[in-house]
Amino acid sequence: xxxxxxxxxxxxxxxxxxxxxLNGKPIVVLSNNDGCVIARSNEAKAIGIPMGAPAFxxxxxxxxxxxxxxxxxxxxxxxxxxxxxxxLADYSPEMEVYSIDEAFLxxxxxxxxxxxxxxKAIHNKVTKWTGIPISIGIAPTKALAKLANRIAKKFPQxxxxxxxxxxxxxxIKALKxxxxxxVWGIGRQHSKRLQAQQVxxxxxxxxxxxxxxxxxxxxxxxxxxxxxxxxxTLDLEEIQNKKSIATTRTFETNYTKFEQLKERxxxxxxxxxEKLRAQKSCCNSLMVFIRTNxxxxxxxxxxxxxxxxxxxxxxSNIELAKFxxxxxxxxxxxxxxxxxxxxxxxxxxxxxxxxTTLFEKRNEQHIPLMKALDKINQHFGQQKIxxxxxxxxxxxxxxxxxxxxxxxxxxxxxxxxxx
DNA sequence: TCTGGGGTCCTAGGACCC
DNA sequence: TCTGGGGTCCTAGGACCC
Numbered sequence: 001x002x003x004x005x006x007x008x009x010x011x012x013x014x015x016x017x018x019x020x021x022l023n024g025k026p027i028v029v030l031s032n033n034d035g036c037v038i039a040r041s042n043e044a045k046a047i048g049i050p051m052g053a054p055a056f057x058x059x060x061x062x063x064x065x066x067x068x069x070x071x072x073x074x075x076x077x078x079x080x081x082x083x084x085x086x087x088l089a090d091y092s093p094e095m096e097v098y099s100i101d102e103a104f105l106x107x108x109x110x111x112x113x114x115x116x117x118x119x120k121a122i123h124n125k126v127t128k129w130t131g132i133p134i135s136i137g138i139a140p141t142k143a144l145a146k147l148a149n150r151i152a153k154k155f156p157q158x159x160x161x162x163x164x165x166x167x168x169x170x171x172i173k174a175l176k177x178x179x180x181x182x183v184w185g186i187g188r189q190h191s192k193r194l195q196a197q198q199v200x201x202x203x204x205x206x207x208x209x210x211x212x213x214x215x216x217x218x219x220x221x222x223x224x225x226x227x228x229x230x231x232x233t234l235d236l237e238e239i240q241n242k243k244s245i246a247t248t249r250t251f252e253t254n255y256t257k258f259e260q261l262k263e264r265x266x267x268x269x270x271x272x273x274e275k276l277r278a279q280k281s282c283c284n285s286l287m288v289f290i291r292t293n294x295x296x297x298x299x300x301x302x303x304x305x306x307x308x309x310x311x312x313x314x315x316s317n318i319e320l321a322k323f324x325x326x327x328x329x330x331x332x333x334x335x336x337x338x339x340x341x342x343x344x345x346x347x348x349x350x351x352x353x354x355x356t357t358l359f360e361k362r363n364e365q366h367i368p369l370m371k372a373l374d375k376i377n378q379h380f381g382q383q384k385i386x387x388x389x390x391x392x393x394x395x396x397x398x399x400x401x402x403x404x405x406x407x408x409x410x411x412x413x414x415x416x417x418x419x
Numbered sequence: 420t421c422t423g424g425g426g427t428c429c430t431a432g433g434a435c436c437c
Numbered sequence: 438t439c440t441g442g443g444g445t446c447c448t449a450g451g452a453c454c455c
Contacts, residue, residue, distance in 0.1 A: 031423035038423070054422040072423085099426095099455045187453050218429055220453080246425055253420095295422055307448095342424090399421090 001115065001138055001166075003105040004145040005088055005122065007081075008133040008153060010101035011039035014080045015070050017131040018407045018415065026067045030055050033252055033399045034071055071400040079408045083130050091122050096236040104142060106236050119162035139165040142234040143227035146184040147174050147202070171230060175203040185224045190217055202228055241279045241348065247271040248342025252399050254293065255338045261290060262325060266389045268343035269324035270317040274377075276345060277370060280352075282313035283345035286320060288327040293339035304331040313349045316366035317373070320345070321387055 011029040016022050026043035037053050047065050081100045094106035119136040126134050137149025144165050152163035165171050181191035183202050206228050213221040226233040247268040289305035308327045376385050405413035
């Protein structure tokens with residue numbers, strides 16, 4: 001059996017752990033720049049605040065219902081996630097952390113366990129130790145565990161937030177209940193096509209022929225069908241190094257000058273380099289993109305990306321910044337209002353491999369230099385040491401007007417209790 | 420005025436090899 | 438009339454996830 005443990009309204013719940021006065025009140029969390037809604041408490045969902053909606057369109061509603069609005073506080077969410085995952089890891093030797101708020105546990109050899117009680121024990125411990133509400137679904141396959149989890153979340157009273165699919169009858173009932181667009185792995189495009197075929201539920205979906213699914217949804221769809229039928233096809237996935245790493249941002253205002261974009265791109269490249277070093281990889285290829293604001297009809301639009309093959313693998317801030325500037329020079333055009341840009345690195349090799357070419361050599365001195373830089377920044381705070389071409393005066397700032405404290409990761413933000 | 424960020428996998432088609 | 442057969446690698450684009 002597989003268990004899927006999912007934190008309810010995770011970001012909103014993290015905020016509420018440290019603000020118990022907000023229990024029962026509508027909360028939303030906004031994306032970077034306070035742009036879009038990325039998390040909602042149940043109360044916020046109930047008053048019809050949609051996921052992904054731009055915050056400026058909702059101001060009226062926020063005021064009307066006294067919605068508590070938070071800027072995204074990722075250090076807090078990351079730390080709370082680690083705490084939850086550490087607890088879950090005690091409940092099975094085989095675990096896959098699927099996302100910041102979800103994990104699969106493989107329950108092999110639990111034949112003589114009462115899984116309902118086991119789930120309840122997990123639920124109680126996470127609630128007691130972290131204050132984060134969770135839902136648990138248990139079933140013979142991952143796709144069915146996802147479905148069971150959905151039921152547990154939808155009917156917390158009836159299920160005690162733990163639901164198990166362990167027989168044919170429950171499986172069929174659940175599949176008939178689940179709308180096809182809510183199936184894990186079926187997105188907007190596929191649901192449209194499926195509905196045109198008169199497929200409206202997960203149950204309808206598994207009645208389709210293999211050949212139709214293969215033709216229209218590739219082997220991915222086929223695997224999903226089997227998993228939903230109860231034939232284990234998707235297994236836990238090993239945690240491995242990332243295959244691409246991105247740092248991208250939407251700017252608070254428009255940028256028109258090359259120098260402004262250059263500073264951002266250098267900072268993004270440095271950030272990618274740091275992430276690369278954290279997983280002991282070097283990249284062999286780098287992409288830079290810039291684009292104008294697609295929502296503005298009144299401005300002329302431009303969007304371009306460029307991929308640069310590096311002459312040698314590297315994870316040095318200095319080298320990546322250099323190549324990123326070269327790339328930017330090739331795509332930058334005067335006269336546009338740029339709103340978003342990013343650097344994405346790909347095609348990784350291990351740090352240990354020192355493949356160089358005959359004519360171009362990487363600078364070996366960067367290796368100890370970057371090591372020192374990481375150590376200093378780790379100790380004294382991010383970006384304490386940065387490249388000269390990066391922003392020195394903090395001109396650039398993200399809009400974060402409703403940021404909560406870093407209750408668990410910053411000494412000066414720890415809650416003080418007055419007795 | 421204002422609209423997020425970071426990933427994965429698969430396929431088709433082109434370029435190339437012998 | 439008729440124009441081989443069997444591969445690999447790479448890339449862009451599309452689908453999906455949180």
